[in-house]
Amino acid sequence: xxxxxxxxxxxxxxxxxxxxxxxxxxxxxxxxxxxxxxxxxxxxxxxxxxxxxxxxxxxxxxxxxxxxxxxxxxxxxxxxxxxxxxxxxxxxxxxxxxxxxxxxxxxxxxxxxxxxxxxxxxxxxxxxxxxxxxxxxxxxxxxxxxxxxxxxxxxxxxxxxxxxxxxxxxxxxxxxxxxxxxxxxxxxxxxxxxxxxxxxxxxxxxxxxxxxxxxxxxxxxxxxxxxxxxxxxxxxxxxxxxxxxx
Amino acid sequence: xxxxxxxxxxxxxxxxxxxxxxxxxxxxxxxxxxxxxxxxxxxxxxxxxxxxxxxxxxxxxxxxxxxxxxxxxxxxxxxxxxxxxxxxxxxxxxxxxxxxxxxxxxxxxxxxxxxxxxxxxxxxxxxxxxxxxxxxxxxxxxxxxxxxxxxxxxxxxxxxxxxxxxxxxxxxxxxxxxxxxxxxxxxxxxxxxxxxxxxxxxxxxxxxxxxxxxxxxxxxxxxxxxxxxxxxxxxxxxxxxxxxxxxxxxxxxxxxxxxxxxxxxxxxxxxxxxxxxxxxxxxxxxxxxxxxxxxxxxxxxxxxxxxxxxxxxxxxxxxxxxx
Ligand SMILES: Nc1ncnc2c1ncn2[C@@H]1O[C@H](COP(=O)(O)OP(=O)(O)O)[C@@H](O)[C@H]1O
Ligand SMILES: [Mg+2]
Numbered sequence: 001x002x003x004x005x006x007x008x009x010x011x012x013x014x015x016x017x018x019x020x021x022x023x024x025x026x027x028x029x030x031x032x033x034x035x036x037x038x039x040x041x042x043x044x045x046x047x048x049x050x051x052x053x054x055x056x057x058x059x060x061x062x063x064x065x066x067x068x069x070x071x072x073x074x075x076x077x078x079x080x081x082x083x084x085x086x087x088x089x090x091x092x093x094x095x096x097x098x099x100x101x102x103x104x105x106x107x108x109x110x111x112x113x114x115x116x117x118x119x120x121x122x123x124x125x126x127x128x129x130x131x132x133x134x135x136x137x138x139x140x141x142x143x144x145x146x147x148x149x150x151x152x153x154x155x156x157x158x159x160x161x162x163x164x165x166x167x168x169x170x171x172x173x174x175x176x177x178x179x180x181x182x183x184x185x186x187x188x189x190x191x192x193x194x195x196x197x198x199x200x201x202x203x204x205x206x207x208x209x210x211x212x213x214x215x216x217x218x219x220x221x222x223x224x225x226x227x228x229x230x231x232x233x234x235x236x237x238x239x240x241x242x243x244x245x246x
Numbered sequence: 247x248x249x250x251x252x253x254x255x256x257x258x259x260x261x262x263x264x265x266x267x268x269x270x271x272x273x274x275x276x277x278x279x280x281x282x283x284x285x286x287x288x289x290x291x292x293x294x295x296x297x298x299x300x301x302x303x304x305x306x307x308x309x310x311x312x313x314x315x316x317x318x319x320x321x322x323x324x325x326x327x328x329x330x331x332x333x334x335x336x337x338x339x340x341x342x343x344x345x346x347x348x349x350x351x352x353x354x355x356x357x358x359x360x361x362x363x364x365x366x367x368x369x370x371x372x373x374x375x376x377x378x379x380x381x382x383x384x385x386x387x388x389x390x391x392x393x394x395x396x397x398x399x400x401x402x403x404x405x406x407x408x409x410x411x412x413x414x415x416x417x418x419x420x421x422x423x424x425x426x427x428x429x430x431x432x433x434x435x436x437x438x439x440x441x442x443x444x445x446x447x448x449x450x451x452x453x454x455x456x457x458x459x460x461x462x463x464x465x466x467x468x469x470x471x472x473x474x475x476x477x478x479x480x481x482x483x484x485x486x487x488x489x490x491x492x493x494x495x496x497x498x499x500x501x502x503x504x505x506x507x508x509x510x511x512x513x514x515x516x517x518x519x520x521x522x523x524x525x526x527x528x529x530x531x532x533x534x535x536x537x538x539x540x541x542x543x544x545x546x547x548x549x550x551x552x553x554x555x556x557x558x559x560x561x562x563x564x565x566x567x568x569x
Contacts, residue, residue: 054470081476091471095489104485105475150471157475 002029004063005161005192006051011060013046013216020046021057022216028161028194033187035203035224036196038213039239044196047213048163051194052083065160081109084154088166090146092138098125098149099134105157117156124152128182144175148182155186162186164195198243200228212236259324269317277309285345286312347540356534357541364528364538368521369545375438375520376507379445383453383506384499386446390454391461392483405454412451418512420444425516441513449506456498460491493564500557504550511546521545 006028013021020043028034036044049055050062053069053076062069065082073079093101102121106112112120125131128148130141138146147167154162164183168176180202187193187206197203203210203224210227212220212235220227220236231237258264281287282304287297290311294304319338323331393405412420424447425440435443464487472482511522525542529535 052474054473077476077478080474083474085470085474087467087471089467091465091467093468093471093486093490105477108481108485109476153475 002031004028005030005032005065006194007061007063008050009061011050011057011062013050013055013057013059020216021050024060024218026211026218028192030160030192031190032192032208033206034194034209034211035207036194036211036213037198037203037239037243038219042213043216044213045165046216048085048165048194048196051161051163052080052085054085077109081105081157082160084151084157084159084162086147086150086154086162086164086167088169090138090143090150090170092146092150092153094138097135097137098130098141101138101149102153102156105153110157121152121156124155125149127155127185128152142175143171144178147171147175147179151179151182151186161192161194164193164197166196166198168197168199200244204228212239214239257324259320265317265321268320269313272313272316273309275309276312277306279309280305281308281312285349350536350540352537352540353534356529356532357537360524360528360538361541364521364524364541364545367519368524368542369549371438371518371520372507372510372522373549375442375445375513375518376503376510379442379449379510380499380503380506382442382446383449383502386450387453387457388488390450391457394454394458395461408447409451409454412448417444417448417509418515420448421512421516437513437516437518440516441510441518444513445506445510448509449502453499453502456495456502457491460495461487463494464490493561496560496564497557500553500560504553504557507549507553508546 004027006026008024008026011021011024012019022043024047026047036047038044046055050057050069051064053073056071057069064079067073067075067079069079092098093104096104099118099121102124103114103117106117106120107114110117122131122134125134128151130145130148133141133145133149138149141149151162151167167183168179171179176199180199183193183195183202184206195202195207207224209221210224211218212227212231212233214235220231220233222232227236228240231240259268282290282294282297282300286308287294287300287304290304290308291297294300294307297304300307323334326334390405390409393401394409396402415423421441421444424444425435425437428435428440468486468490469482472486477486510520514520514523514526517523521542525538526535529538
């Protein structure tokens with residue numbers, strides 16, 4: 001029996017007059033690994049950010065782990081700690097050490113004792129393979145290391161689903177693989193994840209489903225193999241042609 | 247530091263043209279100042295004779311000697327490494343100041359009899375009024391800044407009215423309004439609390455803007471990251487936003503503190519025995535105003551120097567780890 005973690009039904013979102021999301025329907029079950037791709041400005045970030053309510057939708061229904069998202073909900077903290085978010089720009093807290101970054105949520109939100117929070121933080125730092133950087137400040141780390149710290153920071157809240165918004169787009173090319181390897185590791189361990197990325201190798205390796213978005217709509221959705229080998233929609237074909245040229 | 251280029255340009259004051267320019271300007275200015283009747287003229291007596299008798303040539307000769315000394319001094323200092331340059335120029339300017347004060351014919355023994363009281367009573371009062379006020383003003387400023395940035399109409403309206411009013415009215419008037427006005431409403435208030443209240447409200451208004459700018463300078467990604475690990479508004483503000491705004495908030499706040507230290511002299515008008523009040527009153531009986539004013543001025547200045555040193559330490563502290 002699988003459990004539905006995220007459900008979007010008929011979701012519409014506008015920025016002023018501009019429609020950023022157009023009738024989005026999406027169901028994510030526990031253990032699902034979904035990759036979202038599409039041209040710049042197609043609404044990928046907007047979609048993923050509505051899932052932990054960093055952005056509000058205007059029409060339709062979004063439920064995360066059984067909680068309905070709406071402007072007056074009282075348990076937004078629960079929704080946000082259940083959904084770990086990894087940003088393109090890392091957004092680590094520059095005034096805290098790596099360890100403090102990881103302990104902040106558990107201590108102040110989960111009210112964990114310090115020692116326990118520290119032990120947990122070290123576990124996750126081991127998992128992203130940079131335990132030796134624990135006492136450094138984010139500004140002293142490479143981009144790839146920072147992004148791995150950001151992933152560990154999200155994991156420390158024990159989320160039910162991880163959301164990645166182009167986690168490797170701001171990285172120098174030689175650092176992309178260390179972050180992807182971390183994410184592949186997570187996927188192997190059964191983490192539910194939604195990942196906006198153009199890394200097709202990653203999509204082929206771990207995704208159950210690939211979603212193509214354009215102009216705020218989900219244009220095509222399929223398992224990786226048919227998605228890449230035999231795209232149905234002409235817009236998907238054009239897009240794949242563009243990114244696979246290199 | 248300004249961002250320095252790697253190319254080294256010639257030292258300006260070692261160029262003959264610049265040297266000649268400095269010399270000529272100094273000569274003209276010193277001559278026109280008519281210095282023969284000052285201490286410089288007296289020192290020149292062997293050359294120009296009795297300064298009182300010497301005419302324009304006396305002024306010119308004094309000006310010439312001073313201009314030569316100044317030019318040589320500048321040229322020599324320019325040879326030294328930066329640290330020594332700074333030290334020597336400071337020392338020389340200080341000496342110049344002391345000469346200026348010396349010319350008032352001050353009575354040092356009078357200063358000696360009063361200075362202890364000026365420090366224990368005046369300096370102490372000035373310091374604690376300023377310290378309490380700046381602490382309260384900082385608290386007020388955080389509230390004001392959050393209100394000004396909020397989307398709550400009441401909060402914004404009250405905060406912007408507050409900053410507009412208290413930045414728009416002279417501090418002296420605020421002190422009178424509070425000290426004389428509040429009792430009309432039935433709140434009798436002592437001079438010291440009235441002074442503290444006025445300084446707090448006034449500087450809180452200025453510092454609201456400092457805090458607002460500091461908060462606004464933080465990238466929106468920090469808010470989002472903070473929210474995404476479940477922080478609410480209070481935690482985000484306390485743990486994420488304000489600590490990062492500090493490097494931006496502290497320098498202008500130090501500046502405000504230094505300004506307040508001297509603006510606290512305005513509360514002397516309602517009879518608080520702080521430095522300025524004592525400076526104006528202690529010399530009255532013996533007609534020794536200048537002694538007391540200059541002593542107070544020196545105390546203010548030394549206090550400011552201390553604060554500047556503290557401020558640069560704090561700035562260094564907030565700069566150290568990440569940047
Ligand atoms: N805060 C905003 N205000 C107005 N328009 C926005 C805002 N955020 C995004 N948009 C617009 O919404 C569209 C989708 O943006 P986004 O979700 O960031 O696209 P993607 O991540 O696929 O590149 C873009 O056209 C963008 O300009
Ligand atoms: Mg995006």
